[in-house]
Amino acid sequence: MCNTEYNGYTNFETWLMSLNLDNDQYLNSELHRIANSPRSTYDKSQDLKAWIEELFYNEEFQVYKICDTWTLRDFQEIDWYDIIESHVEED
DSSP: OOOOOBTTBSSHHHHHHHHHHHTSHHHHHHHHHHHTSSSOHHHHHHHHHHHHHHHHEETTTTEEESSSEEOHHHHHTOOHHHHHHHHOOOO
């Protein structure tokens, strides 16, 4: 079980990213598709991270612009594994 330091997530950055993904229908749908694919949790977490990086990285300003603006440092604090684990649907 993960260390729950902020609203059930590893840290504030992880919680906030999960909240951003949950509050958009398209992002939430894709998150659930990735989380419930038949791959390992680690592979799914890497897929999610790569997908978000591809969608939201602004090279000119070197930030990730989703619903909030993320610096490179903040983005690196996100526990993608934790986000995946929290969105896997139980049978």
